[in-house]
Each structure stands twice: as C-alpha cells, then as structure tokens.
Amino acid sequence: MSAQQNTKPDHVKLIKKLVFTVVFMFGFGFALVPLYDVFCDITGLNGKTSNSAASQSQVVDVDRLVTVEFIAHTQGRLPWTFEPEIKRIKVHPGEHHEVNF
Amino acid sequence: MSSIENSATDHHDDHEHHGAPKGIMRWILTTNHKDIGSLYLLFSLLMFFIGGAMAMVIRAELFQPGLQIVEPNFFNQMTTVHGLIMVFGAVMPAFVGLANWMVPMMIGAPDMALPRMNNWSFWILPFAFLILLMSLFMEGGGPAFGWTFYAPLSTTYSGDSTAFFVFSVHIMGISSIMGAINVIVTIFNLRAPGMTFMKMPLFVWTWLITAFLLIAVMPVLAGAVTMVLTDKYFATSFFSAAGGGDPVLFQHIFWFFGHPEVYIMILPAFGIISQIVPTFSRKPLFGYSSMVYATASIAILSFMVWAHHMFTTGMPLAGELFFMYFTMLISVPTGVKVFNWVATMWRGALTFEVPMMFSIAFIVLFTIGGLSGLMLAITPADFQYHDTYFVVAHFHYVLVTGAIFSIMAGAYYWLPKWTGHMFDEGLAKLHFWLSLVSVNVLFFPMHFVGLAGMPRRIPDYATQFADFNAIISIGGFAFGLSQLLFVAVVYKCIKGGEKATDQVWEGAEGLEWEVPSPAPYHTFETPPTIK
Numbered sequence: 229m230s231a232q233q234n235t236k237p238d239h240v241k242l243i244k245k246l247v248f249t250v251v252f253m254f255g256f257g258f259a260l261v262p263l264y265d266v267f268c269d270i271t272g273l274n275g276k277t278s279n280s281a282a283s284q285s286q287v288v289d290v291d292r293l294v295t296v297e298f299i300a301h302t303q304g305r306l307p308w309t310f311e312p313e314i315k316r317i318k319v320h321p322g323e324h325h326e327v328n329f
Numbered sequence: 330m331s332s333i334e335n336s337a338t339d340h341h342d343d344h345e346h347h348g349a350p351k352g353i354m355r356w357i358l359t360t361n362h363k364d365i366g367s368l369y370l371l372f373s374l375l376m377f378f379i380g381g382a383m384a385m386v387i388r389a390e391l392f393q394p395g396l397q398i399v400e401p402n403f404f405n406q407m408t409t410v411h412g413l414i415m416v417f418g419a420v421m422p423a424f425v426g427l428a429n430w431m432v433p434m435m436i437g438a439p440d441m442a443l444p445r446m447n448n449w450s451f452w453i454l455p456f457a458f459l460i461l462l463m464s465l466f467m468e469g470g471g472p473a474f475g476w477t478f479y480a481p482l483s484t485t486y487s488g489d490s491t492a493f494f495v496f497s498v499h500i501m502g503i504s505s506i507m508g509a510i511n512v513i514v515t516i517f518n519l520r521a522p523g524m525t526f527m528k529m530p531l532f533v534w535t536w537l538i539t540a541f542l543l544i545a546v547m548p549v550l551a552g553a554v555t556m557v558l559t560d561k562y563f564a565t566s567f568f569s570a571a572g573g574g575d576p577v578l579f580q581h582i583f584w585f586f587g588h589p590e591v592y593i594m595i596l597p598a599f600g601i602i603s604q605i606v607p608t609f610s611r612k613p614l615f616g617y618s619s620m621v622y623a624t625a626s627i628a629i630l631s632f633m634v635w636a637h638h639m640f641t642t643g644m645p646l647a648g649e650l651f652f653m654y655f656t657m658l659i660s661v662p663t664g665v666k667v668f669n670w671v672a673t674m675w676r677g678a679l680t681f682e683v684p685m686m687f688s689i690a691f692i693v694l695f696t697i698g699g700l701s702g703l704m705l706a707i708t709p710a711d712f713q714y715h716d717t718y719f720v721v722a723h724f725h726y727v728l729v730t731g732a733i734f735s736i737m738a739g740a741y742y743w744l745p746k747w748t749g750h751m752f753d754e755g756l757a758k759l760h761f762w763l764s765l766v767s768v769n770v771l772f773f774p775m776h777f778v779g780l781a782g783m784p785r786r787i788p789d790y791a792t793q794f795a796d797f798n799a800i801i802s803i804g805g806f807a808f809g810l811s812q813l814l815f816v817a818v819v820y821k822c823i824k825g826g827e828k829a830t831d832q833v834w835e836g837a838e839g840l841e842w843e844v845p846s847p848a849p850y851h852t853f854e855t856p857p858t859i860k
Contacts, residue, residue, distance in 0.1 A: 238518050239442055246510045250548050257552025260582050261567060264575075271647075297791050301396050 288322040300329055349850050357452070360444035361850060362429045365451050367747070369426025370740070372454060374816070376418030377733075379462070381809050383411035388805035390788055391798050404788035405473035406465060412476030416594065417501045418458050420728065423736045424597040425450075425508045428536045431743065432512060434841040434848065435530045437521025437857040442514040450507035457500035464490035464497075475786060477587070480568035480579040484560040495558045502547045509543035512536055521840075523859035527621070530839055531614065534621050535600030538628045542589045542596070545632075550586040553579070577642050584635035592631045595727060596624055598695075598735035599666055602688050604839070605742050606670050609685035610677030611836040616669040623662035623669075630659050640711045649708045656706035660699065667696055682834065683757040687738035690765055691731060698726030701776065716786075719779025725772045737764075737815065744819065745833045749847030750826030757818050763811035770804030 296319060298312035313328045349355060349364070359365060386407050390398045399407070429447065433440055441447045465471035472494040474482035483491060516537045520529070529537075556579075559565040566572020568579045599620075607614045614620065636644060636652040644652075670692050679685070701723040705711050714720060745751050774797045779785075783794045790798065829846040840859075844852045 239514055242514050242517055243443075243510060246513060246544055250506055250510075250544050252548075253545055254548035254552055257549040257582060257585075258556075260549075260585065261556075261578060264578060264581060297793075299394075299789065299791060301789060303400065 286322070288320050290320050292321055293318050294321055298327060298329075358448070360440075360448050362433050362441045362444070362447065363747075363848060363850065365441075365447050366426045366428075366430030368451050369422045369429060372451070373419050373421075373423035373426060374819075376414050376422070376458065377812070380411050380414035380419055381812065383407045383414065384805060385809050387411065388802040391790070392802040393799070394790055394792050394795050396789055399788070401788045402470060402473055405475075405786065406471045408786050409472045409475050410461065410465060413461060413472075413498075414458070415728070416476065416590075417498075417505075418454075420594045420732045420736070421505060422454060424536075424539070424594075424732075425505075427532075427597065427601070427736070427739055427743075428508075428512055430747065431841060432515060432533055432536060433519070434844065434852055435533050435839060436516065436519065436524050437840050437853045437859065438515060438519035439851065439854045439856075441511050442519055443511045446507050447511055450504045450511065453500050454504045457497045457504065460493050460500070461497040464493040467493075477583060478554075478557060479583070480557060480560065480576050483557050484568055487561065491561055492558065495554045498554045499551055502551045505543050506547050509540035509547075512540040513544075516540075521853065521856040521859055527618065528859065530600075531603035531617070531620055532597070532600035535596045535603070535624050538624050539593050539596045542593050542628055542631070546586040546589040546593075549582065550590075553582045553586060556582070577639070580639045580642060581636070584638045585632075587638065588635040589628070589631045591724075591727070592627055594732050595695075596627065598691070598732050599624065601735045601739040601742070602670060602691055603666075605684045605688045605738055606673050606692075608742075608834050608836045608838070609680050609682060609688075610674045611679075612673055612677040614669065615672035615675075616665070619665055620669055623665040626662045627659060630655060630662070634659065637706055637711075640708050641715045653706055653708045657703060660703055663699055667692060667699075678836075680835075682741075683752075683754060683761055684738045684742035684834075686758070686761050687734050687741065690761075691734045691738060694726055694730035694734065694768075698723055698731055701726065714779065716784055717779040718775045718783045718785055721785050722772050722775035722779055725775070729772065730768055734764075740815075740819070742834075743841070744822050745829035746841060746846050746848055748822050748826075749829055750822050751829050751833075752818050752822040752826065756814060756821070760811060760814035760818060763814065764808060767804050767807035767811055771801055771808050772804070774801050774804075 295316055297316045298314070300310050300312055302308050302310050310329060317325060317327065319325055349361070350358075356364060356368060359368075386399060387404065390396070390404055429441065432438075461471070467490055469488040469490060471490050472478065472483070472487065474487055478494070483494075516529070516533060526534075556565070556567040560567050560569060560574075566574040568574050568576050570576060603614055603620060634652055634656045636648060637656045640649055640652070670688075681689075701719065705714055705720065705723060741752065741757060778794050778797045778801075781794070783790055831844070831846050832842045833846060834842075840853075840857060841848075843857075
C-alpha cells in the first residue's frame with residue numbers, strides 16, 4: 229500500500245502534463261488557421277488558387293475516342309420519367325456535343 | 330522470459346470489498362479494469378453490428394444499378410454513419426477494451442491508474458452514439474456529408490442534425506482522451522518492479538504510443554468540429570471563402586487529425602499480432618527493439634503525411650512531392666514489422682490455432698492494403714484513384730482485414746483467459762474460413778471497379794459495374810452473416826466449455842498467462858517480481 233501512496237504525486241504531475249498537452253493541442257488546432265497562411269507567405273507556396281482564368285484547349289484530339297454514358301433517375305416514386313435520349317455517345321476529346329434529357 | 334511470485338494475490342480475493350458486486354449496479358459503478366474492459370468490448374461488438382447493418386443497407390442498394398431500396402439522402406446517411414460508427418464505435422473502443430483488460434495484467438499492475446475516470450470514459454460513450462443514432466430518426470435525417478464531414482457539405486449544405494453530430498463527436502473525443510491519459514499514467518507509473526520499458530510486451534508498447542497519438546490529435550478533431558459548429562450556427566467563416574475563410578483549410582485541419590487517427594486504429598493491431606505470432610511459433614519475437622522503434626517512427630511520420638488525402642485540391646508541386654515521399658517512407662518501418670513477423674515464424678514450431686489463423690490472414694491481407702496505399706501515395710496516379718472504389722478497397726483492407734481481424738485474433742487469444750473456458754474451436758474455425766473467403770469476395774473486386782472509375786459514396790452507378798457490384802454485395806452479406814458465428818462462439822465460451830489452463834496456449838509467455846484462468850477479479854495486488 230505504501231508503494232501506491234508514493235506513486236500518487238507522480239500521477240498528479242503526469243496527469244497535469246498530459247492535460248496541458250490536450251489543451252495545447254486543442255489550441256493548436258485553432259492556431260493552424262493563421263499558421264497555414266503564415267506558412268504559405270514564408271515559403272511562397274500558395275495553396276489558394278490564383279484568380280486567372282484557365283485557358284481551354286480548342287484542339288480536338290481525333291486520335292482518341294472516348295465513350296461517355298449517361299444515366300438519370302428521379303427521386304423516389306415521383307410520377308415522372310426523366311431519361312437521357314441517348315444512353316451512350318462516342319466523342320473525341322475536345323469536341324462539343326449536346327445531349328438532351 | 331520472466332517469471333513471477335504472486336502466491337500472495339489469491340487470498341485477497343475473499344476479502345469483502347474485493348469480490349465482484351452483483352446486479353446491474355456492478356456494471357454502472359464499476360472501477361475494475363476487467364469489468365470496464367468487458368463493457369468496452371461488448372459495446373464495440375454491438376456497434377460493429379449496428380455499423381454492419383448500415384453496410385448491409387449500402388450493399389443491398391448497390392446490388393443492382395438504379396435506385397431500389399433507399400433514397401439517395403438516406404444512402405448518404407448510411408455511408409456517413411457507417412463510417413463514424415465503425416471508426417469511433419467499433420474499432421477504437423475494442424482496442425480500449427483490450428487495453429483495459431490486458432495492459433494492467435501484462436505489466437503486473439493491480440488496476441488502471443485512474444479507475445474512476447476509467448468508469449467515466451466508458452459510460453459517456455453509449456450516450457455519444459445514442460445521440461448520433463437518434464439523429465437518423467429526426468426530421469431531415471442524420472449527418473449525410475461523409476464521415477470526413479468536409480466543409481462546406483457539413484456547414485452550408487448540412488441538415489439540422491449537424492449540431493447533434495458535433496456534440497456526439499465531442500463526447501467520443503473526450504472519452505478517447507480520458508482513456509489515453511489513463512493508459513499513459515498506468516504504463517508510466519504502475520509497472521511492476523523490474524518491468525523496464527524495453528521488457529514491456531509489444532501490445533503495451535504499441536498502446537503507449539497510440540495513447541500519445543490520441544492526446545495529440547483528438548483535441549484537433551474537437552477543434553475542427555467546433556469550427557464547423559460555429560461556421561454553421563454562429564456566423565464565423567473559418568471555412569467559408571465568402572467570409573475570408575478557406576474550405577481547403579478544413580481538409581488540412583481534418584487530416585492533421587485524420588492521418589494519425591488511422592495509425593491509432595492500426596498500431597494496437599500490430600501489438601496484438603506481435604503477441605500472438607511468437608506464441609504459436611514457439612519462438613521469441615524476432616527484432617523486439619526494432620519493432621518498438623518502427624512503431625515510434627510510424628507514429629512520428631504520421632504527423633507529416635496528412636495532405637496525401639488532398640492531392641487533388643490544387644496543391645503546389647513542392648507540397649505534392651513532399652507528401653508523396655513522406656507517405657512512401659512510412660512503408661519502411663511497416664515493412665520492418667511485416668518482415669519481423671515472418672522472421673518470427675521462420676523455422677518456428679508453428680501450430681494453427683484460431684488466433685494464429687487470424688494473425689496470418691492479418692499479415693497477408695494487411696500487406697495488400699498497405700500496397701494499395703503505396704499506389705495511392707503516387708501523386709499522379711492518385712488523381713485517377715481519388716474518391717473511387719479503389720480507395721474504399723484500400724481502407725477496408727487495412728481496417729477490416731487489418732484492425733478487425735487483429736481484434737478477432739486478440740479476442741480468440743485472450744477469451745479463455747477472460748472466461749476460464751476454451752471456446753468451440755470448430756465453430757471458431759468455421760467463422761475464420763467464412764470470414765476469410767467472404768471478406769475477399771467483398772473487398773477485392775472493389776479494386777477493379779475503382780480502377781475502372783466507379784466513384785465512392787454513390788447510390789447508383791453506370792451499368793458496366795453491375796456484375797462486379799453484385800459479387801461485392803454477395804460477399805458483403807456473407808461476411809456480415811459470418812460474424813454472427815463470432816457472437817455464438819463468445820456466448821458459448823462465456824456459458825461454459827472445457828476448462829482452460831492458466832497458460833491456455835502451450836507457447837504463451839508473459840504475466841497474463843501466470844494468473845489463474847479465468848483471471849480473478851483482482852490480480853497483482855502485490856506486484857510480481859520480474860526476473
């Protein structure tokens with residue numbers, strides 16, 4: 229029993245450290261919010277997307293043929309039918325096509 | 330390796346304070362590590378079946394293309410709550426239960442260091458899951474944004490049940506943190522004299538490191554859900570670009586928790602396998618200290634790889650390369666472990682009892698999961714695999730055939746020590762073989778449909794995936810039903826059976842095998858001497 233009484237203060241000291249870690253990490257979670265911005269500033273890495281519009285390739289790749297399939301369904305037991313007019317279509321990448329539902 | 334003198338422990342048992350009290354209050358008020366361990370294990374078994382039932386709903390809906398059984402919104406609730414229940418309700422409490430039972434007995438301690446907190450950390454858990462499950466029955470339904478609750482799905486577009494979700498995750502987190510503090514204090518302060526750190530069984534080591542991971546990352550999860558809560562209800566803009574926040578920030582914070590979390594769910598599994606393989610190979614574990622260092626390095630590396638979950642968010646090239654290489658680095662200490670298990674079996678006198686069969690299945694199937702993880706780590710390839718069934722196959726291989734199989738192995742390994750009876754080995758072997766076959770029918774074809782482009786978290790899919798999905802669903806139903814055999818084995822073993830010896834398994838070594846079977850209510854009240 230005396231051995232156990234000797235370890236009691238150790239418990240308290242260790243628990244204090246562990247609880248401090250928990251509180252610290254909770255705070256750290258929130259600190260990550262500004263820290264990510266700071267990190268990006270320092271390293272010059274920018275995780276956020278730039279505001280310039282991406283340019284689209286207008287070239288049609290006639291060598292490749294891609295099969296695109298369409299499916300559609302209605303919510304639950306609604307009294308509608310809603311389906312694609314064509315189930316599948318073969319296109320070259322870059323081509324424009326219109327499909328009706 | 331070590332022997333003990335604990336003849337003094339037995340006559341403590343008939344002292345009036347030391348027997349197990351009777352009735353329901355025994356379980357509610359208990360501070361005994363064995364009672365709380367049993368509670369945790371039974372609770373996680375219940376959650377395993379509730380989460381499993383949700384998986385059955387998912388697989389039933391996906392049996393055929395088109396919508397047959399459930400609405401898409403309910404389907405999303407099923408995938409979300411299945412994930413949450415299995416991670417926080419089944420796998421984690423099962424490991425905490427095993428730690429409660431085995432850690433004090435393995436290090437020669439009379440109980441956990443903080444028994445009253447132990448009671449609390451278990452008894453708040455049922456309420457957390459009650460809140461989560463109740464939200465499924467509310468108007469608008471439960472959480473439907475995936476277990477990863479990405480903003481803005483969980484903030485702008487979520488239902489009113491989000492507050493319940495946040496509160497229940499808070500309670501789960503508090504429970505895990507208290508459990509982790511208890512494990513650390515127990516291992517640091519209550520080791521028997523002579524039980525130095527480098528003599529501790531590997532299950533104790535892996536749990537010590539897991540506990541440190543828990544206190545480091547569960548508070549970050551609590552922070553993340555708090556931010557979701559304030560973004561949704563209190564007009565903050567942590568994750569809303571309109572208010573100066575950043576939705577990608579959510580993913581950074583979530584995965585800073587999320588990646589160490591996956592090691593929280595696998596490191597104790599490594600510990601269990603490291604206990605079982607030497608027993609049935611009748612050889613000491615090969616490379617004990619390298620196992621300890623490998624576990625520690627996995628834990629440290631786990632903090633440096635979180636963004637490999639977010640390769641497709643538009644990260645800079647430097648970030649993608651850094652996270653790709655560090656992720657691949659983790660396979661080195663993991664490889665050390667797999668090598669050590671195989672080397673332990675090499676030229677050992679192997680026998681194939683049920684725990685060993687689950688362990689060998691673990692080693693093979695977990696390695697498959699690890700290899701698909703390496704494939705996902707390759708950044709350019711990940712753009713193809715991201716959010717497909719390939720990812721689903723990967724994490725179910727590491728969590729079901731990894732974590733769950735190790736828990737099954739551990740349960741079969743220690744069940745005779747807990748109940749004092751041998752379990753029905755024929756039935757257990759049937760459980761093993763049915764699980765082994767069905768789990769692979771269930772998850773292996775997911776690799777193929779994933780690589781062919783089937784996205785995850787969808788209630789309907791393109792018709793070319795129909796055949797594979799039917800096979801997957803059949804595997805799923807078979808795996809789910811096979812688990813009922815486990816319940817039958819456990820029930821029969823509690824009720825009776827052949828009397829187990831103290832050592833139970835011929836090659837078993839360690840303090841837990843030197844106390845009687847079933848383990849008395851109090852063990853090691855006088856610390857054993859480790860020679």
